Amino acid sequence: MHNLQDRFHPGSAQEHFDPMSHVVPIRMYVTIWAALMIFTGLTVFAATVELHVFNIVLALLIATIKGTLVALFFMHLRYSTKLTMVTVIAAIFFLFILFGLSMTDYLTRAWLTNTIH
Amino acid sequence: MATAVQSVERENYLNSNYGIKSWLLTSDHKRIAMLYLISITAMFWIGGFFAMLIRLELLTPAGDLVSSDTYNKLFTMHGIIMVFFFLIPSVPAVIGNFVIPLMIGAKDLAFPRINLLSWYIYMAGAITAIVAMVTGGVDTGWTFYTPFSTTYSNTHVIGAAIGIFIAGFSSIFTGLNFIVTIHRMRAPGMTWRRLPLFCWSNYAAALIMVLGTPVVAITLLLVALERAFNIGVFNPQLGGDPLLFQHLFWFYSHPAVYIMILPGMGVISEIIACFSRKRVFGYEFVALASIAIAVLGFLVWAHHMFVAGISVYAALVFSLLSYLVAIPSAVKVFNWTATLYKGSIRYETPMLYAFGFIGLFTVGGLTGVFLASLGIDVHVTDTYFVVAHFHYVMVGGMVMAYMAGLHFWWPKISGRMYPEAWAKLSALLVFVGFNTTFFPQFILGYMGSPRRYHAYPPEFQVLNVLSTAGASILAVGYVLPMIYFLWSLRYGELAPPNPWNAVGLEWMTPSPPPTHNFDETPIVTWEAYDYEHQPQEEVSVGH
Amino acid sequence: MATSDIQVAEHALQHHFADMEQQQETSTFGMWMFLLTEIMFFGGLFCAYLVYRASYYQAFVEGSQKMNIWLGATNTAVLICSSLSMALGVRAAQMGKPKLMAILLLITMVFGFGFLGIKGIEYHEHWVHHEFPGPNFHFETGDPAHPATDPQHTQIYFSLYWAMTGLHAFHMIIGIGLVLWIMIAGLMGAFTPSYFTPVENVGLYWHFVDLVWIYLFPLLYLISKKHGG
Ligand code: HEM
Ligand SMILES: [Cu+2]
Numbered sequence: 056m057h058n059l060q061d062r063f064h065p066g067s068a069q070e071h072f073d074p075m076s077h078v079v080p081i082r083m084y085v086t087i088w089a090a091l092m093i094f095t096g097l098t099v100f101a102a103t104v105e106l107h108v109f110n111i112v113l114a115l116l117i118a119t120i121k122g123t124l125v126a127l128f129f130m131h132l133r134y135s136t137k138l139t140m141v142t143v144i145a146a147i148f149f150l151f152i153l154f155g156l157s158m159t160d161y162l163t164r165a166w167l168t169n170t171i172h
Numbered sequence: 173m174a175t176a177v178q179s180v181e182r183e184n185y186l187n188s189n190y191g192i193k194s195w196l197l198t199s200d201h202k203r204i205a206m207l208y209l210i211s212i213t214a215m216f217w218i219g220g221f222f223a224m225l226i227r228l229e230l231l232t233p234a235g236d237l238v239s240s241d242t243y244n245k246l247f248t249m250h251g252i253i254m255v256f257f258f259l260i261p262s263v264p265a266v267i268g269n270f271v272i273p274l275m276i277g278a279k280d281l282a283f284p285r286i287n288l289l290s291w292y293i294y295m296a297g298a299i300t301a302i303v304a305m306v307t308g309g310v311d312t313g314w315t316f317y318t319p320f321s322t323t324y325s326n327t328h329v330i331g332a333a334i335g336i337f338i339a340g341f342s343s344i345f346t347g348l349n350f351i352v353t354i355h356r357m358r359a360p361g362m363t364w365r366r367l368p369l370f371c372w373s374n375y376a377a378a379l380i381m382v383l384g385t386p387v388v389a390i391t392l393l394l395v396a397l398e399r400a401f402n403i404g405v406f407n408p409q410l411g412g413d414p415l416l417f418q419h420l421f422w423f424y425s426h427p428a429v430y431i432m433i434l435p436g437m438g439v440i441s442e443i444i445a446c447f448s449r450k451r452v453f454g455y456e457f458v459a460l461a462s463i464a465i466a467v468l469g470f471l472v473w474a475h476h477m478f479v480a481g482i483s484v485y486a487a488l489v490f491s492l493l494s495y496l497v498a499i500p501s502a503v504k505v506f507n508w509t510a511t512l513y514k515g516s517i518r519y520e521t522p523m524l525y526a527f528g529f530i531g532l533f534t535v536g537g538l539t540g541v542f543l544a545s546l547g548i549d550v551h552v553t554d555t556y557f558v559v560a561h562f563h564y565v566m567v568g569g570m571v572m573a574y575m576a577g578l579h580f581w582w583p584k585i586s587g588r589m590y591p592e593a594w595a596k597l598s599a600l601l602v603f604v605g606f607n608t609t610f611f612p613q614f615i616l617g618y619m620g621s622p623r624r625y626h627a628y629p630p631e632f633q634v635l636n637v638l639s640t641a642g643a644s645i646l647a648v649g650y651v652l653p654m655i656y657f658l659w660s661l662r663y664g665e666l667a668p669p670n671p672w673n674a675v676g677l678e679w680m681t682p683s684p685p686p687t688h689n690f691d692e693t694p695i696v697t698w699e700a701y702d703y704e705h706q707p708q709e710e711v712s713v714g715h
Numbered sequence: 716m717a718t719s720d721i722q723v724a725e726h727a728l729q730h731h732f733a734d735m736e737q738q739q740e741t742s743t744f745g746m747w748m749f750l751l752t753e754i755m756f757f758g759g760l761f762c763a764y765l766v767y768r769a770s771y772y773q774a775f776v777e778g779s780q781k782m783n784i785w786l787g788a789t790n791t792a793v794l795i796c797s798s799l800s801m802a803l804g805v806r807a808a809q810m811g812k813p814k815l816m817a818i819l820l821l822i823t824m825v826f827g828f829g830f831l832g833i834k835g836i837e838y839h840e841h842w843v844h845h846e847f848p849g850p851n852f853h854f855e856t857g858d859p860a861h862p863a864t865d866p867q868h869t870q871i872y873f874s875l876y877w878a879m880t881g882l883h884a885f886h887m888i889i890g891i892g893l894v895l896w897i898m899i900a901g902l903m904g905a906f907t908p909s910y911f912t913p914v915e916n917v918g919l920y921w922h923f924v925d926l927v928w929i930y931l932f933p934l935l936y937l938i939s940k941k942h943g944g
Pocket of ligand 2: 425426429472473475476
């Protein structure tokens with residue numbers, strides 16, 4: 056049998072409610088801010104170096120690191136429920152389906168014509 | 173509580189206060205459901221009016237009743253209204269809105285005011301679209317294909333696109349509300365495994381609403397911008413790729429066809445269980461099949477573009493993926509059938525509609541699989557075969573389910589019974605009329621009759637006349653319920669709380685329910701569809 | 716303080732929730748759900764960007780070289796600063812300091828307007844150089860040795876540039892309105908340490924808009940190194 060406690064708040068599990076529990080120290084916010092600024096400088100600098108395809112890879116990598124920092128700390132994702140995490144992951148997952156399956160068309164459209172000519 | 177004596181004076185959501193303001197400013201999910209019911213019914217008749225004109229034109233091979241331009245506008249406006257303003261909100265916004273909170277033992281949806289806002293947004297979208305139609309109409313087809321829609325059509329494309337754009341946000345907010353509600357508002361003991369399948373399937377449809385609708389919204393916005401400023405994104409003359417439009421459009425619109433079937437499947441699960449007095453066979457599989465359909469539905473969109481010029485390799489991938497969607501759909505059909513097996517079946521109106529649904533959805537779904545195979549699709553794409561396919565799933569499936577649900581929950585909604593004999597007659601008329609209308613179209617399409625033309629070769633006339641005749645029967649089948657539902661509001665027998673002897677929390681509160689749904693928050697201690705252990709009178713009350 | 720705290724909290728509890736915990740988690744989850752729809756909304760444009768950039772890389776490089784990297788980088792920094800002040804504002808609300816919160820939100824708005832101002836300068840530059848898609852679009856690299864190779868597709872680059880940054884700017888404007896609203900509500904005593912969900916949610920929205928820009932900046936401004944700016 057399930058325990059009765061569980062039933063009263065399905066979904067919220069047993070986490071205890073305390074809105075004050077996630078007060079993040081100012082130092083943390085400032086550190087994240089500084090990291091974001093440094094990464095911004097870095098990405099501008101990286102763009103001036105010729106790395107061929109790796110320019111875009113690096114740019115997106117840096118953007119993703121910055122984005123992750125914003126989400127985890129400024130948006131408190133790090134302290135939020137699993138459900139919130141899943142929501143974010145779902146968004147990214149379906150976004151990649153949109154990108155990926157669209158590209159199956161664009162990347163292979165020329166194949167057939169190439170073999171014919 | 174379930175045995176409470178019916179009294180006319182008892183306060184309920186309908187008589188708790190009066191006046192137009194108490195309806196237009198309500199945040200009660202039940203009243204909002206009624207606002208939707210009225211508005212989408214109006215849209216249904218407008219869309220139906222266009223359909224009648226289409227069928228009349230097709231009575232004769234010559235294009236005599238309307239010009240080809242007018243005909244183009246007729247099928248476009250029929251499609252836009254029926255898809256975006258009737259079918260998408262039908263089961264979720266009316267029935268879902270009304271019963272989901274009741275089913276899970278909640279007082280309301282998670283965000284009641286956003287729920288009301290959704291309705292206003294819907295109305296704003298509907299009025300925008302109707303204004304565009306009245307002031308000249310649109311002729312692009314409901315799919316708005318570029319570059320016709322962006323460059324060549326000289327009808328009110330922008331107005332119609334903006335109308336749909338706006339209505340999209342209504343759908344997004346409804347979906348968001350359902351997801352959050354089902355996660356967060358369940359009564360104690362209402363675990364995921366006890367959740368009615370209607371909630372599961374609406375949850376799955378809501379996932380599609382929140383994930384897909386934004387994409388079509390931005391796409392239609394781009395169409396409007398392209399038309400207004402010639403920005404080139406979808407215009408091949410300016411270097412754009414019209415197929416990109418189709419990708420973005422179908423990324424939403426294929427999953428959207430599952431918005432237009434999943435909630436209906438939920439209705440059918442409830443009804444089949446109730447009227448065969450059995451737990452739905454393989455409850456978990458039926459529940460998970462909804463989620464599987466929603467997710468897989470996002471992987472198949474380019475099966476609408478097989479002959480549009482996409483890469484053959486991509487077409488192969490999409491064709492294979494499309495077959496996969498048929499699996500969870502089939503799981504549902506098999507499990508409903510298995511539920512019927514050895515059930516003590518009662519043939520009441522909702523059940524008649526449910527039977528109709530199972531048969532017609534099966535035909536529609538299987539022909540979908542035909543269309544998903546490249547070789548067949550090249551032959552029948554853009555013919556009446558496709559038209560028949562999607563009407564079997566959308567009208568034979570979803571509209572049937574909507575009618576089934578309206579009859580099933582009408583006693584709860586209105587507090588009155590509808591006249592059973594008339595209802596059975598109408599269910600029969602709908603079934604016969606529907607098949608007479610659309611089955612000939614499979615044959616027409618297979619013989620090569622293309623869709624979207626106002627004239628056709630004389631040898632196709634017999635089948636077309638049959639189709640138009642069927643449409644008239646279908647129309648009678650839809651008018652009847654409209655009349656007797658209205659009639660029943662005044663003259664119908666008073667409904668007991670649980671006229672069908674069904675399980676489910678919505679039947680444990682009076683009909684019509686009080687504003688706050690339950691006098692005390694119910695605590696669920698039994699499994700879903702616990703028909704084997706009926707009667708199950710008690711609702712244990714919270715402490 | 717403590718009693719008024721409870722009063723505000725009681726007042727803020729809507730009838731259909733069992734308690735504040737359920738209400739607070741529900742609305743935060745709702746906000747994240749909304750952000751998911753926003754991701755998909757921008758996602759359509761990002762998809763178009765991906766498709767065209769993959770197909771017409773050179774045209775995109777040439778368009779991107781018209782971007783003023785320094786203004787773009789400055790604006791990125793401005794937004795990051797605004798995110799910091801926003802985060803600190805939420806923190807102040809969390810700790811029950813409405814005045815401090817108001818000041819921090821005011822700073823956030825100032826950064827927001829700063830961003831829009833700089834964006835406006837850039838827009839103006841593009842406009843006078845006919846870098847707005849449509850009949851008046853006219854594109855030259857400005858380097859006679861390397862004339863534009865594919866102006867047609869560079870126009871698509873600019874279409875996407877205007878659409879993406881325009882949609883982003885539109886979100887900024889909404890965001891500033893929301894921040895103003897919670898600032899006023901906060902000063903009127905609407906929030907307490909046990910009830911500040913609207914502040915939290917507006918914060919989420921603001922950070923999200925910042926996050927979108929974090930991707931827009933490299934994708935639109937930094938396509939090729941050939942111009943440091
Ligand atoms: C069992 C799974 C299904 C499969 C494999 C499937 C497959 C297809 C395919 C391949 C097409 C494109 C035909 C063509 O244009 O050549 C199509 C069209 C269509 N299907 Fe389905 N389908 C399925 C279920 C559904 C359902 C459940 C609905 C709606 C409730 C639906 C609604 C439509 C509509 C509206 C179109 C036509 C769109 C247009 O061009 O106007 N389908 N289907
Ligand atoms: Cu499809």
